[in-house]
Amino acid sequence: MEAPDTEQQPQAFINAHVIDPANGIDIRGGVVVTEGRIADIGVHLHRNAPPDTIVHDCQGHTLIPGLVDMQVFTGEPGNEHRETLKTASRAAAAGGVTTMIVMPDTDPVIDQVALVDFIQRRARDNARVRVRTMGAMTRGLAGEEMTELGLMKRAGAVAFSNGKQSVMNAAIMRNVLSYARDFEALISHHTEDAHLSRGAAMNAGLLATRLGLTSVNPVAEVMVLERDLRLVALTGGNYHAATVTCAESLAAIEKAKEAGLPVTCAVSINHLTLNEIDIGDYRTFFKVRPPLRSEDDRQALVAAVKSGLVDIVVSSHDPQDEDTKRLPFSEAADGAIGLETMLAASLRLVHNGDITLSRVVEALSLAPSRRLGLESGTLSKGAPADLCVFDPGMPWLVDREVLHSRSKNTPFDEAKMQGRVLRTLVAGQTVHQYARAT
């Protein structure tokens, strides 16, 4: 990720709307970048750049710390036809994401040191943005045996996850939380009861009944979450609920936070902007896991992001190809891509007046950085110059064929978006620049 020589000269980004939630900054100003790090920030840089800098006039557009996406599935290793670290990183760059956290659900599963190393090497050689990996918390994600959490953490794993499955064995979960605590390792868990959700294609309710689809009630999520929170209280383990999707989960999280437990949670952009009705006539691009919920749940999630009860927003980018999506709904794979559309979709909530831009930036960048102990997510002097410049008002139409991801399973195909990434920088180096279609 070293910047080439041409970029070594200091750069000034002036005439920008600069937002940096870490420092409570929301100003008309600018930022100076030197040697891949933030050298200066402030209103004095609104009109004037320091001498001997390469000047980028942001033309009043918004400049924020680059997004940190805490839940990205790729196909590397094992399913490179769906997505590689390289193609995912291109999509990330185009979406203003400067750090992506890849999940261990690969083939083979990232459940040992050598594989953590493999991801890091592949990313270093091929990816445009920073890539960090979560390690598997159980071998093969089978939920039975703990992995070498300590060694994997030392090798660079930022957190530990059981991927798209819950650890159903409470004894294992308890031990993972206890053991991880000794290493100050974060446990990020997808909570969904395996039995209640078996074969489920969508959220339980009138629509599922009409469509004749096997469904799962949100209670399947809530009960595993509540179990986990009990175990967190017991063990003091550091816990992150990876995918909360319903109002009742929020109540459980709220209670845990009030009790002072070391708990955070995230919601995917899909659950924040879509609901079960979007499935319509068996549209498989809207089949995700956990399933899209009711509009009431969606609104509760939006309110919780606003209040900070939900700490983090993720894309839950999950590439699937035609072979796994062009099937009858119940047979189709779960998952939707999202790296490239996450910011634009989040801006819907800003344009609607639901959430402030500053809060969105916090949930998409600062909060995940802090939770994972990364130095990104802020424009503080000395922080890495991972930046995103975007025009919050620019309208565009999503066309899945021109998205950078190798897979095209976006639920936002043909959706109208308002807000487009103009430039993305990692360590002061431009990794994406918007080219207006001619």
Next chain:
Amino acid sequence: MAANSNTQTVFPYQHLLTCEGLDVRHVHALLDLAEDAAALNLRQDKKREALRGRTQINLFFEASTRTQSSFELAGKRLGADVMNMAVSTSSVQKGETLIDTAMTLNAMRPDLLVVRHSSAGAASLLAQKVDCHVINAGDGPHQHPTQALLDALTIRRAKGRVEGLTVAICGDIKHSRVARSNIDLLNILGARVRLVAPSTLIPTEAAKLGAEVFTSMQAGLDGADVVMMLRLQRERMGGSYVPSGREYFHFFGLDHDKLRYAKPDALIMHPGPMNRGVEIASTVADDARSVIREQVEMGVAIRMAVLEALAQNTSET
């Protein structure tokens, strides 16, 4: 769209995928057409020429002797060239997907495609990919519209009307495409629909489908004009949904004791195939009030009507 400009359009739909959203006038027009077919089916010469030159493919991903033969006979009586394809045994095992199969068939230029598949939405997916009329002959637990239509025809012939009647649908509602199709169609036709089953076999928010939900046969059958029994699959009797076939029959099987709660002249219906002694007692199935055999007869008539009505909507290119 110049074709058939002199013929009034009986049933102005491209496909028959679901009963949801059908117009009551079109349903009655279709039932009228089926009455004609039923009359024709009683003659010695049952053959007509309405579908001469048309190709009908029966694409069955799930084995079904009854429905497939009913569609086959219907097509043949109308003069169509009918081809049966049992896909479960061939292509799917070689990894061919539903869409691949559809595209292959589409290249053979059929006019009518009858599809049965184990997944909800399969017929709808196919209809998006092929150029011909698609008839859903059952897609998982979702819909089986010709079954509901033949049930409506059977009821209308026996009772003279459907509107205002109370129809109790009893049994495995949760997994039943027959139930879903009937709930929709009976509501369209103005009947009052009741669902009777143990709670494990009632889908979420069933009441919002337009039905009253009962968990006892006594209350559910009280004053019913029609008692429609559903098949309970063997794999659901092993303790996952109900404890045993024996217990199920005791509480939810239709016998003469329970039938007494319904009106004295209540019709007894079953889409078949029956599990005698599980959801229905043999003596009830063979009772004078049972119209189970007539349902099969009306099945052919309804399918003739559907095939003919949809074929009328083909635009010549």
